[in-house]
Amino acid sequence: MIVIKNWLKNIGPxxxxxxxFIGPGTVTVCTLAGVGFGxxxxxxxxxxxxxxxxxxxxxxxLGIVSQKGLSEAIRSEITNKTLRSxxxxxxxxxxxxxxxxxxxxxxxxxxxxxESIFGDQVIALGHLQINLWSISLGVIAFVVLYLxxxxxxxxxxxxxVVVMSLSFLITAILTKPNMNEVFGGLFxxxxxxxxxxxxxxxxxxxxxxxxxxxxxxxxxxxxSSKTDLKYAKKDTFIAIILGGxxxxxxxxxxxxxxxxxxxxxxxxxxxxxxxxxxxxxxxxSTGLFAAGITSAITAPLAAAYVASGCLxxxxxxxxxxxxxxxxxxxxxxxxxxxxxxxxxxxxxxxxIANGLLLPVVAGFLIWMMNRxxxxxxxxxxxxxxxxxLVILVLSVVLGAxxxxxxxxxx
Numbered sequence: 001m002i003v004i005k006n007w008l009k010n011i012g013p014x015x016x017x018x019x020x021f022i023g024p025g026t027v028t029v030c031t032l033a034g035v036g037f038g039x040x041x042x043x044x045x046x047x048x049x050x051x052x053x054x055x056x057x058x059x060x061x062l063g064i065v066s067q068k069g070l071s072e073a074i075r076s077e078i079t080n081k082t083l084r085s086x087x088x089x090x091x092x093x094x095x096x097x098x099x100x101x102x103x104x105x106x107x108x109x110x111x112x113x114x115e116s117i118f119g120d121q122v123i124a125l126g127h128l129q130i131n132l133w134s135i136s137l138g139v140i141a142f143v144v145l146y147l148x149x150x151x152x153x154x155x156x157x158x159x160x161v162v163v164m165s166l167s168f169l170i171t172a173i174l175t176k177p178n179m180n181e182v183f184g185g186l187f188x189x190x191x192x193x194x195x196x197x198x199x200x201x202x203x204x205x206x207x208x209x210x211x212x213x214x215x216x217x218x219x220x221x222x223x224s225s226k227t228d229l230k231y232a233k234k235d236t237f238i239a240i241i242l243g244g245x246x247x248x249x250x251x252x253x254x255x256x257x258x259x260x261x262x263x264x265x266x267x268x269x270x271x272x273x274x275x276x277x278x279x280x281x282x283x284x285s286t287g288l289f290a291a292g293i294t295s296a297i298t299a300p301l302a303a304a305y306v307a308s309g310c311l312x313x314x315x316x317x318x319x320x321x322x323x324x325x326x327x328x329x330x331x332x333x334x335x336x337x338x339x340x341x342x343x344x345x346x347x348x349x350x351x352i353a354n355g356l357l358l359p360v361v362a363g364f365l366i367w368m369m370n371r372x373x374x375x376x377x378x379x380x381x382x383x384x385x386x387x388x389l390v391i392l393v394l395s396v397v398l399g400a401x402x403x404x405x406x407x408x409x410x
Contacts, residue, residue, distance in 0.1 A: 011154070011158060011235060012060075012154075012218075012219060012222045012223065012235040012236075013060075013154075013214070013221075013235070014235035014237075014238060014239030014240065015154070015157060015158045015161045015239045016153075016154065016157050016214070016218060017056060017211050017214065017215050017239060017240065017243075018161055018239040018243035019157045019160065019161050019164075019294035019295065019297075019298055020208060020210070020211050020214060020294070020295060020298035020299065020302065021243060022161075022164060022243050022246050022247065022291050022294070022295070023102070023109060023205075023291050023292065023294070023296075023299075024105050024108060024109020024110070024291055024292050024295065025102065025105055025109075025205050025295075026205040026250075026291070027109060027250055027287075027288055027291050028109070029198070029201045029202055030202070030205075030247050030248075030250035030251045030254065031250060031253075031254045032254075033198050033201075033202055033251050033254070034250065034251040034252065034253065034254025034255040034256075034257075035255070035257055036195075037195055037198065038181075038185070039177070039181045039184070039185035039251065039255050040184075040185050040190050040195075041185065041190075041195060041198060041199065041202060041251065042182065042185035042186045042248055042251060043185060043186055043187065043189040043190070044189075044202045044203060045202060045206065045244055045248050045251065046186050046187075046244075047189075047203070047394075048202060048203045048206035048207055048244070048247075049206065049243075049244035051206075051207045051391045051394075051395075052207045052211075052240050052243075052244075053236065053237060053241075054384075054387045054391060055212060055365060055388070055391065056211065056212065056215050056236050056240060057232075057233060057236050057237075058212075058365055058369045058384070058388065059211075059212045059215040059216040059219075059365060060216065060229075060232040060235075060236055061229060061232070061369070062216050062365070062368060062369060062374075063215065063216035063217060063218070063219035063220050064219050064220070064223050064224070064225075064226065064229055064232055065226055065375050065376070065378045066374050066375060067220055067224065068216070068220075068309075068374075069213060069216045069217035069220070069305055069306075069308075069309040070212055070213045070217075070309070070364070070365060070368065071088075071091060071306050071308075071309025071310045072309035072315075073309075073368045073371075073374060074087060074088075074091070074309075074310075074364055074368065075088065075309060075310060075312065076374075077371055077373070087364075088310045088311075090360070091306060091310055091361075092306065092307065092310050094209070094360075095209070095302065095303060095306040096303045096306060096307055096325070096329070098210070098357070099210060099300065099302060099303040099329055100303070100328070100329050100332045100333070102299055103296060103299050103300065103330065103332055103333025103336075103337075104336035104337045106292050106293075106295040106296040106299055106333060107134050107137055107138065107292060107296055107333045107334060107336075108134075108292070108337045109288055109291060109292035109295075110133075110137045110288070110289050110291070110292020110293045110296060111131060111133040111134050111292070111337060112285075112288055112292075113285045113286065113287070113288030113289030113290075113292060114133045114137075114289055115133065116284075116285035116288070117282060117286075121133050130338050130339065131337065131338045131339075132338075134338035135334060135338055137292065137293055137296060137334075138296075138330060138333070138334035138338075140293060141293065141296045141297050141300070141330055142327075142330060144156055144297055145300065145301065145317075145323075145326055146323070148316075148317035148318035149317070150218075150221040150222070150317065153297070153317075154222075156297075157298070160290045160293060161242075161243075161290070161294060163286060163287070163290045164246065164286075164290035164291050165242055165243075165245070165246050166287075167283050167286045167290065168249040168250055168253070168284070168287045169245065169246065169249050170283050171249065171250075171253045171283055171284045171287070172248075172249035172250070172252040172253045175252060175255075175256035177252045177255070177256070182252065196398075199398065200398050202247075203358070203395065203398060204357075205247075206243075206244070206247060207362075207395070209357045209358050209360075209361040209362075210299070210302040210306065211302070212361055212362075212365055213302055213305055213306045213361075214298065214301065214302040214305060215236075217305035217315060220315075221317075226378065229378075253284070296330070299329065299333075300325070300327075300330045300333075303325055303326060304322045304323075304325040304326040307321075307325045308321070308322055308325070358395045359392055359395045359396045362388070362391065362392050365388075366380070366388045366389065366392065369384070369385075369388070370385065
């Protein structure tokens with residue numbers, strides 16, 4: 001009992017980071033990967049998990065040692081005014097505007113989970129159809145964020161992540177996958193013209209650029225001493241590995257579907273029902289709801305931290321400016337989701353865009369992690385730089401290939 005109590009006491013932002021990257025976008029992209037390519041892209045998830053651990057550990061170390069978020073560190077370390085202004089505009093555009101776009105997908109995913117169990121709840125206002133589930137989820141997210149209490153936020157999201165993890169893991173176990181094929185997919189990388197965009201989307205939905213900003217900002221709420229770095233590392237490792245297992249479980253579940261058109265996780269739930277009964281539908285739909293609501297909370301939170309750091313505001317959960325940013329992001333998500341903004345293509349495009357943005361944000365992070373003025377003895381070691389640069393180069397190569405593929409140059 002004491003062990004469990006100590007473990008719970010030292011849980012940090014790791015589960016929040018996992019909650020942020022396992023949203024409806026992840027569920028949708030992993031579903032499409034499993035349906036389209038079976039288990040052959042599991043290696044992509046393995047790479048993405050390793051890359052996420054390496055980069056998120058850097059972000060956590062930056063936050064604890066410097067007591068600054070990533071956007072704050074960039075703002076303070078870039079002395080050239082022109083370069084600093086351009087960088088801040090790029091970060092604000094990419095993260096804040098990008099998160100506003102993702103938020104509609106987050107709510108839509110949560111709504112799909114509820115609709116699969118309880119059916120539609122739509123009212124007509126003239127020619128406009130308003131989805132009441134979207135508004136309900138918006139109210140829940142608003143209340144959780146408005147409380148402005150980190151401990152409450154942490155406990156709610158940890159509980160939702162546990163529910164989500166169990167839901168998708170049970171669904172994968174029900175499909176009884178061939179373990180030889182699972183290990184083959186994990187350790188035998190295969191890249192082709194057909195799967196390149198899906199590979200980029202899987203990386204983009206796991207190694208989420210805004211999570212690097214979120215993690216660096218949140219560790220300051222939990223820890224303030226350099227001696228706490230060991231807790232932050234353990235917290236990061238466990239949460240991201242569990243999150244990766246969830247993503248892999250979705251791919252495994254989707255690969256079991258035969259002769260059924262699957263475009264979303266809701267379709268996956270329907271496709272599994274003839275094989276495993278209505279139980280699988282309820283389990284998967286619960287996971288989809290949890291994925292939607294957790295990401296609907298963390299995306300506005302990340303945007304608020306990024307805006308505060310870039311513009312030099314006080315990063316306080318209860319400050320007016322901080323609240324105004326997340327309220328705008330939340331409001332945009334509720335409005336677009338409630339009027340039926342549910343395009344799988346747009347969700348997938350957003351994940352590809354995430355994959356293209358990753359090299360830029362990762363480059364800034366690695367640069368900050370080598371600043372002695374910021375981190376002193378806790379700056380990156382040679383091996384940490386090697387791992388970081390390998391991830392950076394691979395993400396640049398994959399990003400370049402995806403651009404060439406989109407414009408049909410390859």
